[in-house]
Amino acid sequence: MSIMAKLYWDDFKVGELGEFGRMQVTAEDIKEFAAHYDPQPMHLDEQAARATLVGGLCASGWHTCAMMMRIVADGFLLDTASMGAPGVEEVRWLAPVRPGDELKVRATVRDKRASKSRPDLGFLDMFFEVLTAAGTCVMTVRTNLMLRRRAAADALPA
Amino acid sequence: MSIMAKLYWDDFKVGELGEFGRMQVTAEDIKEFAAHYDPQPMHLDEQAARATLVGGLCASGWHTCAMMMRIVADGFLLDTASMGAPGVEEVRWLAPVRPGDELKVRATVRDKRASKSRPDLGFLDMFFEVLTAAGTCVMTVRTNLMLRRRAAADALPA
Numbered sequence: 001m002s003i004m005a006k007l008y009w010d011d012f013k014v015g016e017l018g019e020f021g022r023m024q025v026t027a028e029d030i031k032e033f034a035a036h037y038d039p040q041p042m043h044l045d046e047q048a049a050r051a052t053l054v055g056g057l058c059a060s061g062w063h064t065c066a067m068m069m070r071i072v073a074d075g076f077l078l079d080t081a082s083m084g085a086p087g088v089e090e091v092r093w094l095a096p097v098r099p100g101d102e103l104k105v106r107a108t109v110r111d112k113r114a115s116k117s118r119p120d121l122g123f124l125d126m127f128f129e130v131l132t133a134a135g136t137c138v139m140t141v142r143t144n145l146m147l148r149r150r151a152a153a154d155a156l157p158a
Numbered sequence: 159m160s161i162m163a164k165l166y167w168d169d170f171k172v173g174e175l176g177e178f179g180r181m182q183v184t185a186e187d188i189k190e191f192a193a194h195y196d197p198q199p200m201h202l203d204e205q206a207a208r209a210t211l212v213g214g215l216c217a218s219g220w221h222t223c224a225m226m227m228r229i230v231a232d233g234f235l236l237d238t239a240s241m242g243a244p245g246v247e248e249v250r251w252l253a254p255v256r257p258g259d260e261l262k263v264r265a266t267v268r269d270k271r272a273s274k275s276r277p278d279l280g281f282l283d284m285f286f287e288v289l290t291a292a293g294t295c296v297m298t299v300r301t302n303l304m305l306r307r308r309a310a311a312d313a314l315p316a
Contacts, residue, residue: 036224037224038231039228039232040236061245061246062224065220066195066224070197077198084200085219086251087219088219090247092245
């Protein structure tokens with residue numbers, strides 16, 4: 001991995017960053033995630049899911065978070081000098097994610113600020129909207145990403 | 159599934175609900191989740207992880223969320239008249255989750271309120287602390303769970 005190839009905190013501007021994806025959601029993926037991590041009837045089995053409030057198989061909300069992460073990673077995060085995230089400010093599960101849905105992520109930089117305690121780091125206040133091909137927003141996530149600052153990289157020994 | 163066997167919103171009291179788990183974290187699980195959902199070097203490969211800020215393989219934060227969900231599901235949620243959750247209020251990733259860690263979850267009901275718009279539902283304002291066997295808190299999560307109210311179940315036809 002070349003440090004020079006990466007995007008730094010300095011390279012991001014407040015505003016819409018872009019739309020990334022798409023990821024195809026399958027019944028097999030929904031059930032496999034559920035069997036490992038969220039074995040509730042509406043995520044595990046079509047027939048049991050029909051008897052629930054959502055009326056049919058749908059992805060665990062945490063599965064939707066995980067799929068968003070993959071789209072964001074492939075979309076831009078793996079090309080950045082990312083230092084992770086301290087957490088998540090808010091997740092809103094707005095509509096069921098169904099087999100056959102194709103998910104994409106619209107990423108927006110709401111704000112950016114340098115770290116006060118770590119001059120080599122900066123934060124990006126991100127807003128992610130997970131959208132189906134039909135344009136339904138199924139989830140929103142607010143989180144602060146930590147990225148290395150370009151000045152810190154320039155100061156590295158050659 | 160017997161409706162009579164379930165715990166309803168009415169059955170929960172504000173205060174600590176209990177500790178649930180444990181779940182063993184393995185390098186294989188960390189890498190498998192990462193390969194699907196979060197392919198960053200510190201989650202994918204021991205050697206690549208040593209070169210990162212966290213200094214060794216650690217679980218994706220979203221993987222820790224998923225493991226917490228499984229512990230909570232097995233611990234009490236599958237025994238309740240759960241109607242899901244509208245989202246998550248806050249996630250804090252406090253320390254790396256490593257291979258060999260044994261995770262448990264301390265669950266606390268911070269508050270409870272009846273739904274204003276749906277008299278058959280109530281909300282539990284939950285605080286989850288994910289702890290290692292050594293007592294390190296690796297993650298906290300605040301979320302509102304929706305549960306059916308007992309009165310609504312009593313009103314169902316026999």
